[in-house]
Amino acid sequence: xxxxxxxxxxxxxxxxxxxxxxxxxxxxxxxxxxxxxxxxxxxxxxxxxxxxxxxxxxxxxxxxxxxxxxxxxxxxxxxxxxxxxxxxxxxxxxxxxxxxxxxxxxxxxxxxxxxxxxxxxxxxxxxxxxxxxxxx
Numbered sequence: 001x002x003x004x005x006x007x008x009x010x011x012x013x014x015x016x017x018x019x020x021x022x023x024x025x026x027x028x029x030x031x032x033x034x035x036x037x038x039x040x041x042x043x044x045x046x047x048x049x050x051x052x053x054x055x056x057x058x059x060x061x062x063x064x065x066x067x068x069x070x071x072x073x074x075x076x077x078x079x080x081x082x083x084x085x086x087x088x089x090x091x092x093x094x095x096x097x098x099x100x101x102x103x104x105x106x107x108x109x110x111x112x113x114x115x116x117x118x119x120x121x122x123x124x125x126x127x128x129x130x131x132x133x134x135x136x
Contacts, residue, residue, distance in 0.1 A: 017041075017055050020082060023106055029113045040073060045113070051077035053109075061088040061103070063095055078102035078119070080109050093126065094135055 017035070024030045024043060031044040039055045054076050058065055061081055070076065078101060081088055088103050096103040102112055102119040112121030122130060130136050 017082060020055055020080065020106055023110060027110060027113055038073065040076075053078045053080055055080050055082045057082045057086055058088075059086050061086070062092045063089070066092055066096060066101075066103075076101060078104065078109065081105050090126075090129060090133075093122075094130070097122075 017039070020041075021033060021035070024033045024041075029045050031046045033044070034042045036042055041053045041055065042050050043053055044050050052075065054069055054073060056065070056069070056079055058081065061079065066079070069079065079088075079096065081104070084105075087105075093103045097119055100119050102109065102121065104112055104121070108121060108123060109118075112118040115121055
């Protein structure tokens, strides 16, 4: 469900992603970022590794939004929810994680980038929830 915009790609309320860009450029694993339009970024993690990231401002990013995203934009390696008022569903997190796609808030993504398999990153609360559900 989009936040203020019912048309894909659910752009930022402010029309830019400066906060995201600034945070990425401060991360020690990020060599460079390139805005390719429609909320898409290519992030160079060094040694030839570039990941395609979609920045989204959905009220609740679920499986339907994920499917719509990859239908419109093709393969991506991560989805970043760009608002403290927005989030993602546990089911979408599980599905993306199982398919090698990260689904994060900006802060979670910053932590996840320190892992080789960044898409596997879970917060402490998510780990507890996933264990309770028997998802790992």
